[in-house]
Amino acid sequence: MRSPLLAPSEKRQVLPRFTSPWYLSSGLAMTIYTAFVANQRSLNSAQAGEPEYIAQVMTGSRAVPLQTWRSPIPPQGQGTLIATYGITGSLEDQGFLRQWGRWAHERNYGVILFDWRAHGKSAELSPTLTSDGLYEGEDFVYLAAQAKALGYPGPFWFGGYSLGGQLALWGVYKGQTLEDWRNNDAMLTSLSPTDIGGAMAVCPSLDSQRSLNYLTSHPVGRYLEKAIANKLKELAWQLHRHHPGEFDPQAIERANTIWGFDHNLVIDRLGFASVADYYEASSALPLLSKIVKPTLLLYAANDPMFHPAIAEELASLQNQLTGVDLQLTPKGGHVGYIANARCQRENNDPDENWAIHRTLDWLDHQNSPPS
Numbered sequence: 278m279r280s281p282l283l284a285p286s287e288k289r290q291v292l293p294r295f296t297s298p299w300y301l302s303s304g305l306a307m308t309i310y311t312a313f314v315a316n317q318r319s320l321n322s323a324q325a326g327e328p329e330y331i332a333q334v335m336t337g338s339r340a341v342p343l344q345t346w347r348s349p350i351p352p353q354g355q356g357t358l359i360a361t362y363g364i365t366g367s368l369e370d371q372g373f374l375r376q377w378g379r380w381a382h383e384r385n386y387g388v389i390l391f392d393w394r395a396h397g398k399s400a401e402l403s404p405t406l407t408s409d410g411l412y413e414g415e416d417f418v419y420l421a422a423q424a425k426a427l428g429y430p431g432p433f434w435f436g437g438y439s440l441g442g443q444l445a446l447w448g449v450y451k452g453q454t455l456e457d458w459r460n461n462d463a464m465l466t467s468l469s470p471t472d473i474g475g476a477m478a479v480c481p482s483l484d485s486q487r488s489l490n491y492l493t494s495h496p497v498g499r500y501l502e503k504a505i506a507n508k509l510k511e512l513a514w515q516l517h518r519h520h521p522g523e524f525d526p527q528a529i530e531r532a533n534t535i536w537g538f539d540h541n542l543v544i545d546r547l548g549f550a551s552v553a554d555y556y557e558a559s560s561a562l563p564l565l566s567k568i569v570k571p572t573l574l575l576y577a578a579n580d581p582m583f584h585p586a587i588a589e590e591l592a593s594l595q596n597q598l599t600g601v602d603l604q605l606t607p608k609g610g611h612v613g614y615i616a617n618a619r620c621q622r623e624n625n626d627p628d629e630n631w632a633i634h635r636t637l638d639w640l641d642h643q644n645s646p647p648s
Contacts, residue, residue: 290642292575292604292635296620297613304579305497307610315615315629319372322628327379328388334402335423336464337394338415341405344368344398345420347427348378348388354430355644356474357387359420359448363439363612364482364535365508367397373438373479373612377633384637387429389420393444395516404520406543409440409485409559414447418455422468432474434640438612439582442481443561446568449476449600453570474643475571475600477636480580480612483565483587486556489535491584501582502535509538562587569600573639575632577609602639 301307330346337343346368358381362371368390378388392399393413395406407413421433435452437445451458452473459465482488492498513529528541539552549555565574578588588605595603606614614632616624626634 290602290604290639292606292639293624294620295606295609295614295631296617297608297615298617301610301613301615302608304577304581304608304610304613307579307608307613307615308501308581311610311613311615315613316370316372319376319628319630320370321372323372323375323379326383327375328382330378330388330390335391335420337419338412339405341394341412341416342399342402343391343393343416343420344402345389345391346378347390347424347429348382350428351382351385351387351430354385354387356431356640357389357421357424357429357433358436358640359389359391359417359424359433360436361391361393361441361444362396362437363441364505365396365512368392369397373630373633376628376630377436377636380627380633380637381640384641386434386640387424389424389429391416391420393441395512400512400516401519404516404523406516406546408543408547409482409555410444410447410561411547411559413444414451415458417445417448418452418468418473419464421452421473422465425468425472431472432644433472434474435476436478436636437476437481438479440482442478442574443483443559445476445478446481446561446564446572446574447559449473449570449572450564450568453568473570475573476568477573477575477640478561479575479614479632479636480577480582480609481561481574482583483562483591484556484560484584486553486560487584487587488582489556492582493534498581506532506534506538509535513538513542562590565594565598565601568598571643572601573604573636574601575604575606575609575614575636577606577611577614579608580611582611604635 328348417435435445435448492502517524532538532541616631
């Protein structure tokens with residue numbers, strides 16, 4: 278029988294110290310290295326050891342089809358990880374996500390990875406655009422309900438990184454408030470808020486407006502923002518090809534920035550008057566004080582993608598959060614946390630992905646009996 282989840286005061290852990298190779302000590306160096314080197318290395322390693330996933334189209338909120346990969350159901354599994362990735366990408370190319378799933382499966386968790394709205398195969402299945410958590414949070418809950426029906430073990434844990442971390446935070450919030458919004462949906466009938474264990478968010482986006490302003494005000498930040506914007510524009514053209522007539526080509530042409538993507542393609546469909554209103558509504562920072570289920574938030578103070586003041590605000594909130602176990606580290610970059618050899622040895626980690634192994638250690642701790 279599964280052990281009860283730990284109370285908030287018992288669930289918090291002191292994570293072992295993270296140390297990187299000397300040449301990745303800056304947040305920018307770590308972030309660039311992770312994107313262009315470590316991601317492919319993680320992807321190659323995951324492909325050599327991950328479970329034999331079953332590809333299946335499941336249903337999200339408002340009947341949006343979502344492409345998922347689900348692992349074999351583990352015998353006597355201790356829970357299930359449902360996870361996705363950041364602002365761009367797909368199940369095919371996300372090394373961090375694939376390694377996360379691989380090592381979760383090794384620890385006897387069920388695993389369901391998915392292409393979130395307007396990404397990967399899900400973009401081919403539906404023209405529905407992103408909402409930065411407003412509906413993706415419900416998507417996590419719908420996937421948990423379908424996983425339960427398939428026989429995956431509870432509790433169900435929601436995971437994500439970067440913008441995907443914001444989605445996971447919305448997921449756990451929607452999970453704990455399920456009774457308020459399920460509206461007699463037959464698909465959710467058999468799911469209870471107690472089936473949702475909590476969430477894990479690695480370097481999540483917490484305040485899009487401030488961070489986007491910060492990025493575009495610095496030369497290097499403008500380069501990073503432009504690279505992401507180009508990927509979003511590619512995504513928009515892919516959606517246009519898959520769903521002719523759904524998108525105005527001129528609007529896509531105007532979407533040359535992250536703000537432009539949301540302004541020209543997203544906010545009208547969601548009913549917002551401005552991008553600022555949209556960012557305020559979808560921001561995960563105000564959610565933190567409302568989350569009561571065990572939730573790990575791993576955040577690097579030198580993350581170059583986010584405004585530095587956010588890390589300072591998180592530090593001031595640390596003792597005021599009921600459900601969120603905030604782990605604020607001095608270094609790590611943006612979804613990097615590439616450990617040096619000594620750090621790997623000290624933690625008995627099988628590879629360099631410090632953040633992945635700490636999240637899973639934390640998850641194991643949530644499922645352990647109180648001492």
